[in-house]
Amino acid sequence: MLSIEIVGDEALQKRFANMPTEVRKALKNKITALTLKLEAHVKNDKLSGQVLKVQSGALRRSITSEVVDNGVNITGRVYSAGDVKYAAIHEFGGKTAAHEILPTKAKALHFMMGGKDVFAKRVNHPGSVIPMRSYLRSALADMRVEIATQMEQAVRQAVRE
Numbered sequence: 001m002l003s004i005e006i007v008g009d010e011a012l013q014k015r016f017a018n019m020p021t022e023v024r025k026a027l028k029n030k031i032t033a034l035t036l037k038l039e040a041h042v043k044n045d046k047l048s049g050q051v052l053k054v055q056s057g058a059l060r061r062s063i064t065s066e067v068v069d070n071g072v073n074i075t076g077r078v079y080s081a082g083d084v085k086y087a088a089i090h091e092f093g094g095k096t097a098a099h100e101i102l103p104t105k106a107k108a109l110h111f112m113m114g115g116k117d118v119f120a121k122r123v124n125h126p127g128s129v130i131p132m133r134s135y136l137r138s139a140l141a142d143m144r145v146e147i148a149t150q151m152e153q154a155v156r157q158a159v160r161e
């Protein structure tokens with residue numbers, strides 16, 4: 001067991017006493033800033049052409065972030081919230097089962113095939129193999145060095161103050 005007692009300089013004593021609080025505060029501030037930056041990178045880069053192109057904007061709108069401080073850990077998280085069913089299959093890849101497509105808002109489906117309009121009451125979809133198109137994990141990988149560097153700098157700065 002190691003025990004340290006600082007005797008003398010009151011300013012130095014106060015600095016050491018406040019260090020855990022100041023370091024925690026600095027880390028939380030840095031984690032919050034980096035989490036917001038990561039969320040913006042996902043939305044503005046990964047979901048705007050780098051990985052996926054915007055179709056409806058639902059996936060991009062579902063991307064959100066949060067920072068949780070439970071007193072032990074400070075966690076920044078960027079994720080897809082809501083009911084965007086295809087979010088995970090784009091991130092990880094996968095297969096869809098064969099299924100029937102029926103119109104939900106009209107009497108018939110409409111699509112183009114060979115440059116011609118096609119109308120159908122139903123379509124039998126054979127299923128698909130969707131390749132992995134990581135937009136979350138790849139964004140984190142893009143920022144990994146920056147995150148580590150800035151976290152270290154935040155701790156060093158807090159210790160110096």
